[in-house]
Amino acid sequence: MTTYSIAHAMLRTIWNALDGAPDALAAVRLSGQGDLPSVFATSDLAQASVAAAGLALAGLVQSDGAAPAEVVCDRRLAAMWFSGSLRPQGWAPPPLWDAVAGDYRAADGWIRLHTNASHHRAAALAALGLDARQATREEVGQAVARWKAGELETAVVAQGGCAAQMRSQAQWATHAQGAAVAAEALVARQGVEAAAQPSGSIDPRRPLAGVRVLDLTRVLAGPTATRWLAGFGAQVLRIDPACWEEPGVVPEMTLGKRCAGLDLRQRADLACLEDLLRRADVLVHGYRADALERLGLGVQRRRELNPALVDVALNAYGWSGPWAQRRGFDSLVQMSSGIAEAGMRAAASDKPVPLPVQALDHATGYLMAAAAVRGLTLRRIAGEGSQYRLSLARTAQLLADHPAASGLAGLAPETPVDLHPHLEQTVWGPARRLRAPLSVGQAEMAWDHPASPLRSARPEWL
Template sequence: MPPQSTTTISAPVAASMLAEIWGALDGPQAALSGVRLEGGGALPSVFAVSDLAQASVAAAGLAVAELAASGGALPALACDRRLASMWFSSSLRGQGWAPPPLWDSVAGDYRSADGWIRLHTNAPHHRAAALQVLGLDVQQASREQVAEAVARWNAGELETAIVGNQGCAAEMRSQSQWAGHPQGQAVAAEPLVAHRAFDAGWRRTVPADPVRPLAGVRVLDLTRVLAGPTATRFLAAFGAEVLRIDPASWNEPGVVPEMTLGKRCAHLDLRQPEGRSALEQLLAQADVLVHGYRSQALEDLGLGAARRRQLNPALVDVALDAYGWSGPWAGRRGFDSLVQMSSGIADAGMRLLGRDKPTPLPVQALDHATGYLMAASALRGLARRQQAGQGCEYRLSLARTGQLLAAHLPQGAEPAFAAEQAGDVDAAEENTVWGPARRLRAPLSITGIPMRWDLPASPLRSAPAQWR
């Protein structure tokens, strides 16, 4: 059972989740008493999605408060349940414009000969991988053609074929099937947040600016949709200098305006010696690295964990994987929607709500929650570096966050949140290259430490690959 919290709260499930998260981060348990988890209501789901939203955002906020306190009294912290849940969907409100659609035209759930399967085709190479297996035209195939082709396959066989072709797909499994699957068993045995520390000889420092506790902290961002960018967006909100690196081939137009808030975005070709050399220089000067490449990718580039520690012993190294760090699927390509299918979340929603098709969570909750846990990990690592002179390594996965959600059942039905109102959106205007925008109000309130961003969202590859 997770440790019990003394948090002032009207939602005990969120309190239990927060205590478990904070314990997984080795946070001082006494700090929980200063957290207020405010508000009622919930997103519609058979899972405790709003509890997860509130708990994960609060955990990241608590890590900010601890770092800012630098051993002294922690500032008071409150997390708004409704706003935290809304941030799990979208924070951006374009004024007279909207980002492109989030999903590729053939991405989604399809009925197979023996069940259901989800195809993730947002990236062009992932779309090509799936449609090649189905024998369809990569550019011109319609949803109807994909549905007809998928219906001729058993879901598990199609999943294997697409993954084997370097694509992304997931058969819908039940929670019991996942519990008996070798990968489900491996994930169940992993900690929520795996971490270890290394002596770095770091000299104790205190935040230079108590109002912006991450001012002067350099965060190198090697992540893509959505968990990693959520983490680095959060760190930018408290003053961190975030530099995101992408290759020339990558784009995610539907989420760039949402996720690049507060960051500068640059380009490096890591396949070339000069690109790797430039990244090594950035790493040597970074305080935090947040990366979501598949587990072997950086190793294959000569930038594995040992090399990163050699370059920067004091680095706080935070890594994300989709399906976990052990087991037969360790390193498998994956996204939130696929993990929900694999792990039984979509099946449970379908059965418990009496639906006739997969019923996932109302938001990409595994992505967003894991992102806030990654941010909390980075902050705990910075605190540990201050306190003990150590560099740290943290590992998290979407699948393990899914297990946290599944283990904390909601306590009875809660009313749906009220519809968005004008007062939910901050009055400040964000001047982006796409047009003016506004953001939801911050879901966190930390006494004396505002959650705000110094830079508007910006396009990928729009800044030089160097620290300011």
């Protein structure tokens, strides 16, 4: 295959899932070269997902009567953004992983424990009979070795934690959840009748200026989507509860956003969120499927508050099947779906070999951003609201369907030229960002706010 043939194939698949017109693909120019080291076409997924978001944005601009805009996506920079865009100058962010998070050998295979959140750590160690405050990685390993992987996975999940047994692709295909995910759409949309929205002209240089995005997401897919939307001018307001922290990724993922806090168990805070929702254009949320329902903010209530809302929802393991309510993260889905096992076999390794980046998170994030913009376009054209559903597991299937081409060169090392000249002044210290991997006609990615701490702003629209 040629350098871009897999990326083009993936882009066609994504664009078709977004109900895009096939002839719009002619506006896309894929540039750059190089591949992340992976048994799957990870760099192609990076380029295709970023380009799909750009193509959706070009369609929004064109809906205002503009000529079709060229969408240019750089393969190498897109793959680099999948690893991380932030380059701190003279300081370092906290570690990405908790000390006991990771892969462990069980009695009959491998299992991954995800313990970055304190309550997930407590749940996993409770299942193992260990003290969450004092247990060492060595003690965790010794305890895990006494369990069968599937039984420990069940026990951790029952405690409210996050774990995944390593399965092969063949095992996942015959698993009830794997079969359910395989039957789902990559991007599922349901249209909703709504009154037409007043629509001013679109600035082709900042196409999302004036768009209000309410962000109820956590690491990393949802924040990737809303960071991208902010990069083209959207006003993004992220809401977190007081108990949630993700210090290792906040400087990376809050770029361009204002971050506020609400306790949705409190009536006044829930009323505040409902007021924000009434005046939002887009809602992006990554709570488990039943969480908003239990808070009284289910689909019907959201539609009552804002019939024309573009509602974009994410979960880990899909929207049907026995695991539809299961907590999950990119690294766990890689273990469940056979990606880590395929990497292990290809590398002739004695332990799981995941993707070199959290590609399921990042790719799904760009697909969510593309869905949000497609929803805005359809609302502008037809006066419709939209509800979109995506999952990490369904994105994993897209990647698993595309093995990497052989004989392609790796990514060239990063150089100072790859960094944007702007110095981002964050509360943690100055930072540089990678140059953006995408342009859409006159629109270049740029952010109006530096990265900021969680709960550092008021929960209000500007």
